[in-house]
Amino acid sequence: MFAYFCLLSVLILVLVDVVFFITVSTTLENQSRNRVVNVGNEVVRVIDLSPGVTLSDSVFWRYREEGIIAYILSPDGAILHPDGVEISETRIREALDHAARLKDEEDAAYRFEGFMNFCTNVSLNGESGVLLVSCSLGIVRDTVSNLQIYMLLVSGVALALAFVIAYSISQKLTRGLKSLSDSAVKLAKGDYTVQFVNVDYKEVAQLSDTLNEMRDEVKKSGDFQREILANVTHDLKTPLTMIKAYASMIKEISGDNPEKREKHLQVIIDEADRLTGLVNDVLSVSKVSSNLGNLNPKVFNLTEYLYGIISKFGYLQQSGYNLMLDIDPDRYTRADEEKIGQVIYNLMGNAVNYTGEDKTVYISLKTSMDGQRIKLSVRDTGKGIPKDELPHIWDRYYRSEENHVRPVKGTGLGLNIVKVILQSHSFDFGVESEESKGSTFWVDFPCVPAAPPEEDSGVSGD
Ligand code: ADP
Numbered sequence: 001m002f003a004y005f006c007l008l009s010v011l012i013l014v015l016v017d018v019v020f021f022i023t024v025s026t027t028l029e030n031q032s033r034n035r036v037v038n039v040g041n042e043v044v045r046v047i048d049l050s051p052g053v054t055l056s057d058s059v060f061w062r063y064r065e066e067g068i069i070a071y072i073l074s075p076d077g078a079i080l081h082p083d084g085v086e087i088s089e090t091r092i093r094e095a096l097d098h099a100a101r102l103k104d105e106e107d108a109a110y111r112f113e114g115f116m117n118f119c120t121n122v123s124l125n126g127e128s129g130v131l132l133v134s135c136s137l138g139i140v141r142d143t144v145s146n147l148q149i150y151m152l153l154v155s156g157v158a159l160a161l162a163f164v165i166a167y168s169i170s171q172k173l174t175r176g177l178k179s180l181s182d183s184a185v186k187l188a189k190g191d192y193t194v195q196f197v198n199v200d201y202k203e204v205a206q207l208s209d210t211l212n213e214m215r216d217e218v219k220k221s222g223d224f225q226r227e228i229l230a231n232v233t234h235d236l237k238t239p240l241t242m243i244k245a246y247a248s249m250i251k252e253i254s255g256d257n258p259e260k261r262e263k264h265l266q267v268i269i270d271e272a273d274r275l276t277g278l279v280n281d282v283l284s285v286s287k288v289s290s291n292l293g294n295l296n297p298k299v300f301n302l303t304e305y306l307y308g309i310i311s312k313f314g315y316l317q318q319s320g321y322n323l324m325l326d327i328d329p330d331r332y333t334r335a336d337e338e339k340i341g342q343v344i345y346n347l348m349g350n351a352v353n354y355t356g357e358d359k360t361v362y363i364s365l366k367t368s369m370d371g372q373r374i375k376l377s378v379r380d381t382g383k384g385i386p387k388d389e390l391p392h393i394w395d396r397y398y399r400s401e402e403n404h405v406r407p408v409k410g411t412g413l414g415l416n417i418v419k420v421i422l423q424s425h426s427f428d429f430g431v432e433s434e435e436s437k438g439s440t441f442w443v444d445f446p447c448v449p450a451a452p453p454e455e456d457s458g459v460s461g462d
Pocket of ligand 1: 346350351354355380382383384385393394412413414415416439
């Protein structure tokens, strides 16, 4: 990183220097050009104003201090004015040639042999000649080379400063990134206590915040997986122990006693059912979570569908359970039928499991006043759910200890399945519960007209 910073500084300085020198030398050269043109025009004016007068040499020397001298050349190349000056043959020839080529609109200034020149044809005392005004570009060259030295010195200092700054910035940045990468390695090894710290630069600070959030999420997910594993293994262990214990009892004690054997076998069957329920719930949770994008919504008769599920709970009547129904006829909704079946099944299962001594469960399906919604309510008369537990009952593996007044088949997964399915449909749902009076779980379905025949036939063809 340091090398890149240095390279960038060098490039910037070289670019600045080059642009500076080009600008300075062109500006100075243009100034000399303007000056010789102005001086040339001034001398021409003096010559024009004094026809027939022999001009003093001082007219031609006047701008000597600026390095500018004016000459009058005869057409054959002799220097007529001023006296005692020398000028190279080539410059004289170039001036005469240039003057010969001149047209009115042509630029009379040109650069030649380190001089900026202006020339024009003049007539002096009736004789024709060429006025040449020359300015040495030596001064310009000297100024540029002086500036060059200053610029190089300034560039050197700037470069040294840039290197120092680049070094400290790159050190700080690499230190920050290195600490982030060290922490990431620790996190990868399972150390969830690592802190991604860096506040030197805003972007790095943001990155470390994001990494800290990621660490929390990874930790949560790890904790969650461990929790699931602990719950599942715990839930599997109890029925398995029971099954083993009762099977041994049948083998060793109750084998010949039909009454006892029957009782023990029933325990084994119950525990095996419990195991099946647990395994099914675990499978549903993962299936529902991974299949959320695969909803298969269609219009179906919710009333009929609800009656179908209720009929599966019919066997409970033998155990003294009452299902009290208040169901509007032929209400249609649009949803994933199979998944809604899971929701209703779970809510009814819970109501049966947790209802009070009267063993009554109330199920209603009622249309709203505006006819837009159908509300399914499943009410029990159990102990209810304490207020502080209400927000948690939808969490995976949440099971209230208090509610287990009698052996209830439960895994703590049912309401989570309900929540995930209803959220994926964007349906409203909730629970109202009063302690020692019971709980009412409800779901709001959209009420839609019966499916047109095409859709019906399409559905049945699935
Ligand atoms: P479980 O398999 O334990 O019933 P659920 O996810 O279906 O798991 O329910 C989570 C918890 O919510 C239950 O353990 C129970 O404490 C509480 N709960 C659910 N339904 C009822 C209900 N109808 N009455 C009282 N408590 C309930």
